Amino acid sequence: MPIATPLGTGIEYYxxxxxxxxxxxxxxxxLKRQITKQIWRTVHRDGTTTPVRLENPAGDLVH
Structure with a gap:
């Protein structure tokens, strides 16, 4: 049995x-560019564009 099956619009585009x-x-x-565009549109459409604050292992905030 294959690990992944080549189905969907991504493989058609490729x-x-x-x-x-x-x-x-x-x-x-x-294909990567198209996936990125779709993610970007989805994030902005959902209104979840607030910046995320991350901490590095030293505990400093990273922007």
């Missing part, structure tokens, strides 16, 4: 880029 003549690496880069 295959379309390959068909357009992009290399495997270029197609992956395009």
């Amino acid at each position: 295959r379309r880029k390959i068909t357009e003549g992009k290399t495997r690496r270029e197609a992956q880069r395009c």
Whole structure:
């Protein structure tokens, strides 16, 4: 049984880029860009754009 199945719009987009003549690496880069855009739109649409304050191991705040 395969670990992951190539289903969904992501693999369709990837295959379309390959068909357009992009290399495997270029197609992956395009797909990553599209995923990032979707995440960005979702975050901003939800209104969850408040900055997150993190602490590093030393206990200092990181912005």
